[in-house]
Amino acid sequence: MVFEDKMITNGEPEEEEEEEEEEDLVDPLDAIRQKCEETEHCVHAHERLEACETRVGSRSETAEDCTEELLDFLHARDHCVAHKLFHSLK
Template sequence: MAEKIIPVVKADEGEEEEMVDPQKELRETCSQKPDAQNLWGKYQECTDRVSSRSKTTETCEEELIDYLHVLDKCVTKDLFKRLK
């Protein structure tokens, strides 16, 4: 009896449009900008320095946060314009 009350909706069997995450596209574009490249370089230098030491309390958290902050700031300018 419940089958008669609850409507059944079937998906259209036509070609589905490939879902693209606009944030990924924007992050890729923003990561190529000079300020993001500069901060990524600082993060890589820190990572190399920390990896070369056997005993250190240094982390690269600050460098990573700085990089992600610049990246996210760039992405948010256009992200919501692209969402459907």
């Protein structure tokens, strides 16, 4: 008598051991974000954020943080992305 190992699959088809190579998916959001960061409004907001970070970084003791500037930059970028993203989805 020969003993065979069998896997209980609960009605699911058995998986093949060979894995097919999957194509690397590219997130369109990353490309659109980069393009939006180059727009005039985003560049201005990013410059304000960098200026704030430089100012805060130069001081040893300060209660100032750059939250407002960061949120302004993210808002400008996301506003631009929102108008372009859904046109590129399939």
